[in-house]
Amino acid sequence: MLFDVFRKKLFGNGFEKILKYIAVSVIIFFGLYTAEIRIQIAPFIKYLMTGTFTAGIMWHSLSSDNSAELSGIIMLPFRKHSFTFSYIGAYGLYTIITKSVLLIAVISAVSAPTVTEFIGMVICTLNGIFVTSAVYLMKKRRVMSLIWAAASVAVLFTEYALFLLGANLVLSAAVLTAADPYNFINSLSSVSVHKGSYRHSVWKYLFRYMTARKNYLINSAFMWAVGIILPFYLKDSVGTDFLPMGFAILSINTPLCVLISADKSLREAIDFLPSGVRMFCLPYFSFIALNNLLAYTFYLVSFGLQTGGIEIKNIAIAVVFALLAAFGSVFMEMKFPLTDYKTESDLWHHPRKYIIPGSLLLIAGLTCMI
Numbered sequence: 001m002l003f004d005v006f007r008k009k010l011f012g013n014g015f016e017k018i019l020k021y022i023a024v025s026v027i028i029f030f031g032l033y034t035a036e037i038r039i040q041i042a043p044f045i046k047y048l049m050t051g052t053f054t055a056g057i058m059w060h061s062l063s064s065d066n067s068a069e070l071s072g073i074i075m076l077p078f079r080k081h082s083f084t085f086s087y088i089g090a091y092g093l094y095t096i097i098t099k100s101v102l103l104i105a106v107i108s109a110v111s112a113p114t115v116t117e118f119i120g121m122v123i124c125t126l127n128g129i130f131v132t133s134a135v136y137l138m139k140k141r142r143v144m145s146l147i148w149a150a151a152s153v154a155v156l157f158t159e160y161a162l163f164l165l166g167a168n169l170v171l172s173a174a175v176l177t178a179a180d181p182y183n184f185i186n187s188l189s190s191v192s193v194h195k196g197s198y199r200h201s202v203w204k205y206l207f208r209y210m211t212a213r214k215n216y217l218i219n220s221a222f223m224w225a226v227g228i229i230l231p232f233y234l235k236d237s238v239g240t241d242f243l244p245m246g247f248a249i250l251s252i253n254t255p256l257c258v259l260i261s262a263d264k265s266l267r268e269a270i271d272f273l274p275s276g277v278r279m280f281c282l283p284y285f286s287f288i289a290l291n292n293l294l295a296y297t298f299y300l301v302s303f304g305l306q307t308g309g310i311e312i313k314n315i316a317i318a319v320v321f322a323l324l325a326a327f328g329s330v331f332m333e334m335k336f337p338l339t340d341y342k343t344e345s346d347l348w349h350h351p352r353k354y355i356i357p358g359s360l361l362l363i364a365g366l367t368c369m370i
């Protein structure tokens with residue numbers, strides 16, 4: 001019964017959505033297979049890709065704000081293990097159908113797996129669901145959970161990977177059976193915009209919003225790391241003249257650019273308050289631009305250390321790209337907000353996020369030709 005409640009919330013009443021995602025995966029598989037695109041991929045890489053990808057999506061889904069969804073259900077009488085496996089089963093099925101199956105289809109099309117490899121990818125996908133859920137519920141034992149997560153990845157490089165991963169599934173099921181389902185509830189406090197100095201209160205809201213959501217901070221730190229590493233690849237593949245391409249790539253700061261879509265109450269407040277759009281969007285624009293410039297700074301410093309210096313024109317281009325990316329992100333949020341999504345992971349992976357970086361990539365190409 002509980003499983004049906006969560007399943008209907010994610011997939012709707014019928015099976016149309018499930019069939020649609022499966023059909024898309026089948027079409028992509030045959031499209032790539034008939035195109036005769038072949039890539040040699042080692043078995044442990046296939047396992048690593050499917051397992052870590054599924055684990056990342058599942059962790060994101062479990063860590064999203066779900067207090068409104070679970071507040072009513074959690075008050076009903078239920079058995080702990082029934083709630084736990086119903087919740088994990090529904091979200092795990094959604095993750096597999098909407099994300100993991102697509103990745104497995106792509107891998108299978110470009111690097112035909114053996115039967116053993118295919119079974120291995122399935123086992124790794126299931127580990128990504130159940131082991132991630134078990135680790136997530138071990139909030140009071142962070143050291144042990146980190147060791148378990150690291151060991152789950154390490155076994156992929158051993159000769160007995162599939163056997164150990166199968167045992168890992170049994171262990172995760174045992175942990176989940178005894179887990180407290182109340183640990184699934186995440187309530188992220190929101191910060192209201194107070195009267196008075198709107199500019200300062202909005203900035204305070206944005207900073208508190210970011211610090212209250214660790215996923216946002218982790219994503220920003222990841223973009224800084226990408227900014228440091230990216231010059232190593234661009235310098236060798238396309239040359240130093242194509243430095244602006246990095247600015248376009250680093251503008252994909254997904255969570256920050258869907259902040260309004262992620263918080264429906266915030267959107268309502270912006271529409272309701274007098275001059276709400278102007279009072280919120282200007283600080284929001286500045287906040288995104290500042291974050292972009294911070295990532296660009298890491299990128300330029302890394303690029304300069306490898307090439308012997310940075311030209312003034314590149315700093316000016318960085319400022320222009322940061323402003324363009326911020327303006328485009330705010331414009332898309334205000335004019336085309338995302339509303340048709342079931343989980344925060346769906347919101348983060350919506351194709352809309354590539355519109356602004358793609359446009360900037362075209363501008364970067366034109367800039368390099370001038």
